[in-house]
Amino acid sequence: MNQLSKRKVVIWCINVLISLIPISLLFSPFLNSLVIASLTFYSFILFYFKNKNSLILPKINKFILYPYLIFISFHFISLTYSSDILQGVSLLTRRTPLLLIPFIFYVNYEHLNTKVMLYTFLYGVFIVSVFTFFNACYSIYLNNESMDTFLNNYVRYFYVSFMPYQMHPTYFGLLLCTSLAVSFNFIFKKESILVQTFFCLFFLFNIYLISSQMTTFICLIVILLYFLRNLKKIYNALIYNILVSVIALVFISLILKGEYITTTIVKTFKIDNTSNLFFRASHFFTQGDITRKKNWGSACKVIERNFFLGVGLGDGVSEMQKHREKNTWIYKTKLNAHNQYFEELIHFGVIGFSAFIFVLGGIFYLSKDNFFYLSLFLIIFFGMITESILNRQVGITLFTFSLSFIVFGKNKNLNLDRSTKK
DSSP: OOHHHHHHHHHHHHHHHHHHHHHGGGTOHHHHHHHHHHHHHHHHHHHHHSOGGGSOOOOOOHHHHHHHHHHHHHHHHGGGGOSOHHHHHHHHHHTTHHHHHHHHHHHTGGGOOHHHHHHHHHHHHHHHHHHHHHHHHHHHHHTTOOHHHHHHHSOHHHHHTTSSSOOOHHHHHHHHHHHHHHHHHHTTSGGGHHHHHHHHHHHHHHHHHHTOHHHHHHHHHHHHHHHHHHHHHHSOHHHHHHHHHHHHHHHHHHHHTHHHHHHHHHHHTTOOOTTSHHHHHHHHHHHOOHHHHHHHHHHHHHHHHTTTTOSOTTOHHHHHHTTSOTTSHHHHTTOOOSOHHHHHHHHHHHHHHHHHHHHHHHHHHHHTTOHHHHHHHHHHHHHHHHOOGGGSHHHHHHHHHHHHHHHHHHHTTOOHHHHTOO
């Protein structure tokens, strides 16, 4: 093997390893930590011991870099006025990927190959999804149960219990939605259209089985986004705008009729499992999300009393507990805010939160002209409405990986919409 071939193999391995950052979460948090630590160590050696002039380093947009550094700084600043220092340090430790993953992308920028990374990610999530599905089917076989039982009852937490590592359904859903976006991005390559179509259908089926309402909503947004992308390629601006308006009206009508549609499905198929997507959606349209309403209410009371600087990184839950009814489920389980935007307002107040919003605004600005990047951004953006994703290792990793992919991909002028067309 000549020197050039060896270099290509090394670059390929680096990109596969980087793509393993989110994939490793499907097997264990320890494996994820090991992958990040190994890549960080390699990147550190590369950055400090290799000739700087031989490294091609990107220029980071200042309108993202400075707010991001302010946001990171507030993690340390807030510890100075946090009562529960140990809890704050614990969360700070969990959030170290916020620094490490961008550093990995930054140092390895020259060798980033998005096609290798995306295909590795896609096949990794697909393999785990197939394993989970057949593991669940094997349970059906052993218990001599029907497929009707499988479709109605093998859902949500019960379904993810068949994964290699049992993950919260919503976070598995975020990985599935990201994989769906990747599949749509590659589906227009003629040589892989059948394979990618099958992948899309299989991911959609898994999204139903995890029965996460927000994940399902995000899934619909991703589908709609790529449908609009194709319409834009086919029709002129006038017809495109008319079609978008019609689609928007249909989408709004379906939401307004959501109670009737979901209730009809529940009655028609006699769905009585409270974890099933249609049962949960029917309950949501008729009664709303009572738990989150109460939880967000306690979060808002903490924000009102600590508007400018927040309560510090370690005191979020303890402060919310003061505004919750005792002996209720959210009080006993000591839930976090279950909304990342409220979470950052609680921790850092309006000042730190503003930095966080400026980061997201900068990412949106970079991604708005590229359907694939925009889909990655929206998956994270909407996921943070119902989950405090930066409080879990899987959420922190997926958040930082997706945003780093957008920032460094955009810096490299990677137009994935054009690059995937043949």
